[in-house]
Amino acid sequence: MGNKTFPGGIHPPDSKNYSKNSSIENLPLPKKVIIPLSQHIGALSKPIVKVGDNVKTGQQIAEAGGFVSIPMHASITGKITKIAKYPHPTGTMQQAIEITGNGEDVWIELVDEKDYFNLSATEMKKRILEAGLCGMGGAGFPTHVKLSPPEDKPIDTIILNGVECEPYLTADYRLMLERPEDILNGLKLIMKITGASKGIIGIESNKPDTIKLFAKLVKDTSDIKIVGLKLKYPQGAEKQLIYAAKGKKVPNKGGLPMEVGVVVQNVGTAVAVYEAVRYKKPLIERIITVTGKIVENPKNINARIGTLCTDLLDFCGGTKEEIGKVVSGGPMMGFALFTLETPISKGSSGLLLLNKKEASKDAEDTCLRCGRCVDICPMNLVPSLIANSVRYDDINSAEKYGAMDCMKCGSCAYVCPSHIKLIQWIDIAKIKISQKRSA
Ligand code: SF4
Ligand code: SF4
Numbered sequence: 001m002g003n004k005t006f007p008g009g010i011h012p013p014d015s016k017n018y019s020k021n022s023s024i025e026n027l028p029l030p031k032k033v034i035i036p037l038s039q040h041i042g043a044l045s046k047p048i049v050k051v052g053d054n055v056k057t058g059q060q061i062a063e064a065g066g067f068v069s070i071p072m073h074a075s076i077t078g079k080i081t082k083i084a085k086y087p088h089p090t091g092t093m094q095q096a097i098e099i100t101g102n103g104e105d106v107w108i109e110l111v112d113e114k115d116y117f118n119l120s121a122t123e124m125k126k127r128i129l130e131a132g133l134c135g136m137g138g139a140g141f142p143t144h145v146k147l148s149p150p151e152d153k154p155i156d157t158i159i160l161n162g163v164e165c166e167p168y169l170t171a172d173y174r175l176m177l178e179r180p181e182d183i184l185n186g187l188k189l190i191m192k193i194t195g196a197s198k199g200i201i202g203i204e205s206n207k208p209d210t211i212k213l214f215a216k217l218v219k220d221t222s223d224i225k226i227v228g229l230k231l232k233y234p235q236g237a238e239k240q241l242i243y244a245a246k247g248k249k250v251p252n253k254g255g256l257p258m259e260v261g262v263v264v265q266n267v268g269t270a271v272a273v274y275e276a277v278r279y280k281k282p283l284i285e286r287i288i289t290v291t292g293k294i295v296e297n298p299k300n301i302n303a304r305i306g307t308l309c310t311d312l313l314d315f316c317g318g319t320k321e322e323i324g325k326v327v328s329g330g331p332m333m334g335f336a337l338f339t340l341e342t343p344i345s346k347g348s349s350g351l352l353l354l355n356k357k358e359a360s361k362d363a364e365d366t367c368l369r370c371g372r373c374v375d376i377c378p379m380n381l382v383p384s385l386i387a388n389s390v391r392y393d394d395i396n397s398a399e400k401y402g403a404m405d406c407m408k409c410g411s412c413a414y415v416c417p418s419h420i421k422l423i424q425w426i427d428i429a430k431i432k433i434s435q436k437r438s439a
Helices: 121-130 173-176 180-194 210-216 236-244 267-279 311-316 371-376 383-392 397-399 413-416 420-439
Strands: 024-026 032-036 062-065 078-087 091-103 156-164 196-202 224-228 264-265 283-293 299-304 323-328 335-337 350-355
Touching: 024 173, 024 236, 032 078, 062 091, 062 156, 121 180, 121 267, 156 173, 156 180, 156 267, 173 180, 173 283, 180 196, 180 210, 180 224, 180 264, 180 267, 196 210, 196 236, 196 371, 210 224, 224 236, 224 371, 264 267, 283 311, 299 311, 311 350, 371 383, 371 413, 383 397, 383 420, 397 420, 413 420
Parallel strands: 024 299, 156 196, 156 264, 196 224, 283 350
Antiparallel strands: 032 091, 078 091, 283 299, 323 335, 323 350
16 A cells, blocks of 8 residues: 655654544634734734724634744634733643634625636746645744745645644545545646646555545546555654655755755645635635544544633543543644643644653663664664754764754654653753754
8 A cells, every 4th residue: 555665764653543533623713713923833823902892703813923923813713812922732831822712703705716726827826825824744944935045946736744743643634535526626736836747645654545535536636646655653744755755865955945946735734735826815714633442432623723722621521531631633733732722823733741651751770872763763863862962062073973953753752762851852952962063
């Protein structure tokens, strides 16, 4: 069903059974939403509303703060009740706009452009920007920027990321099963915008039904192919996906996919592109998996952006035992949340609830020099050396050993028998190197 892959990587249990058979359900309209002004890479969005203003669903409430930024929109109908710092899906506090709903769902006017595919690429990109699209796989890069490569970097291939290699998460899987035509429409639009002649949808072999479904849908299309990939983590990371699906290596030291003629987009983003171009629909909702063995009824939920995690968990019937840890995203790359009163953002793919035992951490021991972290690092780094350099405050060595190339996939920490907090050490290295560079 698919055995292309990349060097390195690990095989954590996929734990997708909790939610993979749950069809997408719409969450009833939340009473309140909190729209973070930072849901993307780049400059903060700037509010264009004030406390007391009434807003319709889909109405713009914040403008892009620069070229690498996006506008934000109201995801419910109601009143702006506060603009302040709130808990954020990254586990930090960030500026956000609170909207208290009035129980109605009155939308701004949308269009239905039947001939949408014949719009110019410029008009398509304008609609994508106005709809506030950013990557929905987690990284959050503004979509209009990603679809505007410089002229000297022509794009020949668009790869849609249908891998969803993070354990537990099934939001993309359900989207692929339930809205395959919209995903394909989005892919064709992205190909048209970038001038790419080829499209690839990369899917891991643990989703044979979606591989079959898409293969059937594109059987008469010569420019789009489905590539089945070996089940391995982090198969869905951009560089690893490009290597596996196309055999091309994106250079380290800040190299971007466009350098090998590729743009990667998540399948959810493809649907958002289709809706933005055809309907001028702003990105105000997304599919999120709420899961974990302690969740009463794990689900894949279509929820408004800004919905509080506590509302999502209530919709799933709460938990069967005491919560030990709440994770925004998956267990490998997700962020620990300190409160369930945290809103979801455009990049929120999952909400994972762990019990006390699952959340407990073993104490850090000394490095055994076993080399396991080196063997599996998909970026060919030596995580133990980076960690050790930071421990002794040797930031120059940490930089030399490639700390900035680490994508924080968590594989090294996962395999380390001494439970060394490699990601935390590498995180510190990244912060200190950035400080040094900007000093
Ligand atoms: S060093 Fe970074 S890229 Fe390599 S395995 Fe660890 S987290 Fe992943
Ligand atoms: S896996 Fe852990 S113990 Fe082994 S070399 Fe890496 S840091 Fe050291």
